[in-house]
Amino acid sequence: MKLLIFGGTGFLGCYLVQAAVERRHTVTLFNRGNTHPELFPQLEQIHGDRGSDLQALHGRAWDAVIDSNGQIPQHVRESASLLADSTRHYTFISTTSVYADYSVAPIDEHSPVCELADSASEVMKPENYGGRKVLCEHYAEQALPNRVLVIRPGLIVGPHDPTDRFTYWPHRVAEGGQVLAPGHPEQPVQFIDVRDLAAWSIAMVEACQTGVYNAKGPAGALTMSRLLERCREVSGSNASFEWVSEQFLLKHEVEPYLQLPLWVPGEMVGFSRVNCQKAIAAGLSFRPLTETIQDTLAWDATRPADYALRAGLTPEREQQLLHEWCLANA
Numbered sequence: 001m002k003l004l005i006f007g008g009t010g011f012l013g014c015y016l017v018q019a020a021v022e023r024r025h026t027v028t029l030f031n032r033g034n035t036h037p038e039l040f041p042q043l044e045q046i047h048g049d050r051g052s053d054l055q056a057l058h059g060r061a062w063d064a065v066i067d068s069n070g071q072i073p074q075h076v077r078e079s080a081s082l083l084a085d086s087t088r089h090y091t092f093i094s095t096t097s098v099y100a101d102y103s104v105a106p107i108d109e110h111s112p113v114c115e116l117a118d119s120a121s122e123v124m125k126p127e128n129y130g131g132r133k134v135l136c137e138h139y140a141e142q143a144l145p146n147r148v149l150v151i152r153p154g155l156i157v158g159p160h161d162p163t164d165r166f167t168y169w170p171h172r173v174a175e176g177g178q179v180l181a182p183g184h185p186e187q188p189v190q191f192i193d194v195r196d197l198a199a200w201s202i203a204m205v206e207a208c209q210t211g212v213y214n215a216k217g218p219a220g221a222l223t224m225s226r227l228l229e230r231c232r233e234v235s236g237s238n239a240s241f242e243w244v245s246e247q248f249l250l251k252h253e254v255e256p257y258l259q260l261p262l263w264v265p266g267e268m269v270g271f272s273r274v275n276c277q278k279a280i281a282a283g284l285s286f287r288p289l290t291e292t293i294q295d296t297l298a299w300d301a302t303r304p305a306d307y308a309l310r311a312g313l314t315p316e317r318e319q320q321l322l323h324e325w326c327l328a329n330a
Contacts, residue, residue, distance in 0.1 A: 001025045001026070001063040001064060001205070001206065002025070002028070002061075002062045002063045002064075003020055003025050003026065003027050003028070003063065003064050003065070003066060003205070004028050004029075004030060004057075004060075004062040004064075004065045004066070004083070004087070005017060005020070005027060005028070005029050005030070005065075005066045006030050006031070006050065006065070006066065006067045006068055006069055006070065006079065007029075007030075007031055007067075007068040007069035008030075008031060008039075008040070008045075008068065009029070009031060009035045009036040009037070009040070010035055010036075010068070010069060010162075011156065011160055011161060011162055011194060012068055012194055012197065013068040013069060014036070014039060014160070015194045015195055015197075015198035016066060016068055016198045016202065017029065017039075017040060017043070018198070019199045019201075019202045020202050021043075023202060023206070025202075027040075027043050028043070028044045028045070028046060028060075028062065029043060029044070029045045029046065030045075030046045030047075030048060030050070030056075030057065031045070031047065031048075032047060032048070032049055033045070033047040050070075050075045050078070051074075051075050054079060054082055057079075057082060057083065057086075058082070060086060061086045061087065062086065062087045063087065063088060063089070064087055064088065064089040064090070064205050064208075065083055065087045065089070065090045065091065066091045066093070066201070066205060067079065067080075067090065067092045067093065067140070068093045069093075070092060070093075070136050070140075071124070071129070071132055071133070072124070072132065072136075073132055073136050073139055076092065076135075076136040076139050076140055077139035077140075077142070077143065080140045080142075080143035080144060081139075081143045083143075083144075084143045084144050087144075088147060088208070089144075089147055089148075089149070089210075090140055090143075090144045090147060090148050090149070091148070091149040091150075091151065091201065091204070091205055092136060092137055092149070092150050092151070093151050093153070093201070094133045094136065094137055094150050094151060094152045095129070095130065095133050095152055095154070096152045096154045096214060096216065096274050097129055097130040097133065098130045098131075098133050098134045098137070098152060099111050099112070099113055099114070099130070099270070099274075100112045100113055100114045100115070100130075101270070102264075102267075102268040102269065102270040102271045103267055103268065103269060104269070104270050105269045105270040105273035106270065106273045106274065106275045107214075107270045107273065107274045107275065108214065108274075108275040109152075109212045109213065109214055109275075109278060113134045114131040114134050115134070116128055116131025116132060116135055137212075146210060147210060148210055149204055149205065149209050149211065149213075150211070150212040150213070151197075151204070151213055151215050151279075152212065152213065152214045152215060153197055153215040153216065154190050154191055154192065154214075154215075154216040154274060155190070155191040155192070155216075155261075155262070156191070156192055156193075156194050156197060157191045157192065157193060157194065157292060157296065158193045158194040158195060158292055158295065158296060159194075159295050159296055159298070159299035160299060161194070161296070162310070163310060163311055164261075164309040164310040164311040164312065165257070165258070165261040165262070165311045166191055166261060166262070166296065167296055167300055167309065167311075168261050168309055168311050168312030169228065169231055169261065169262070169312075170231045170234070170235065170297045170300065171297070171300050171312075172239075172312060173228060173231035173232050173235055173237055173239045174235035174237050174239075174297060175237065175239075176237040176238045176239050177238070177239060177240070178239075178240050178241075178242055178322060179228070179239050179240065179242065179318075180242055180244055180260075180318050180321055180322055180325075181224065181228060181241040181242060181243045181244065182224070182243075182244060182246070182249060182260040182263035183224070183243070183244075183246045183249070183263050183265075183266070184224075184243070184266075185223060185225035185241075185243055186224075186225065187223060187224045187263070187266075187272070188221055188222065188224075188272040188273060189222055189223065189224050189262045189272050190216040190217065190218075190222070190272045190273075190274060191216065191262070192215055192216055192217045193217070193286065193287055193291075193292045195287070196217065196284070196285065196286050196287055197215055200215070200279070200283060200284045200285070203283055204282065204283075209282065213276075213278055213279040213282065213284075214274050214275065214276045214278065214279060215279050215284060216274050216276050217284075217286040218286045218289065219280060219285075219286055224262065224263070225241070227262070227289070228241055230289055230290060231293055233290075234290055234293045234294055234297065235293075235297060242322060244321065244322075244325050246265055246266060248325060248328065249263075249321075250265065252321060252324070254313075254321070256268075258311055259311070259313055260312070260313065261311050261312060
């Protein structure tokens with residue numbers, strides 16, 4: 001197949017390209033040439049800004065298009081409209097952040113999604129991320145009715161994850177000592193290895209599948225305690241876990257999910273109870289958790305020794321919280 005991939009050199013985009021090339025597809029990338037421009041020199045790369053310059057795509061045709069980085073609805077509307085007569089299939093990588101109400105569980109593809117007025121859709125604010133993605137989905141389907149595949153992953157993890165929202169835990173547990181563990185040990189967690197997501201996405205494109213699919217893992221239930229225990233097993237560290245209550249963390253203004261990745265308050269019960277059976281029935285599978293942890297640790301070890309993680313507690317903040325927690329429970 002001839003594939004056009006928007007992006008292609010970012011985190012997920014890079015793995016999508018690798019999976020497509022491994023399956024012998026002819027891949028063209030469209031991006032600004034700013035992020036890792038050294039990647040994929042053997043592939044055709046068209047440089048342009050999808051917000052202002054799509055001219056280079058005129059007159060070209062592809063079997064399928066994968067939009068791996070669309071966040072601004074107007075950009076997606078313009079690119080999908082431009083390519084509507086030039087491709088038979090359009091994949092939009094969305095997010096489970098589109099869902100409007102995490103106070104209920106489980107959440108599936110039919111659950112209500114966020115609403116965002118067009119007038120606010122171009123403003124890149126974290127709080128309207130889900131709403132912008134909903135509009136992106138809508139505009140893609142509007143331009144190519146019944147020819148759009150929408151994939152809604154949750155947290156995407158694995159080697160080269162720039163956010164460190166998963167890497168924090170293997171990294172911290174490998175350091176050993178007393179580790180601040182958030183909330184309740186049996187709190188469920190969900191995420192997906194970038195390689196599993198990329199391989200399945202390409203397979204879905206090959207099959208010209210359409211519709212909406214949640215894409216989180218693992219296939220069975222995974223708790224926070226089991227994740228941390230598996231990190232300890234893989235790293236061979238002497239880490240011990242001090243489970244600190246949700247009430248304490250919120251009182252001390254610990255930011256869920258960023259300062260303590262994968263942890264969300266109990267009122268967001270649906271956040272990590274997203275039903276992905278539709279995708280699993282369509283072939284989505286998950287590598288062993290130990291492999292994701294091992295490979296993430298191996299990649300993390302290649303970074304500079306003084307690299308500061310972009311997510312998680314600093315050592316000083318963690319020790320301060322543990323000290324205050326012990327005093328409160330003495």
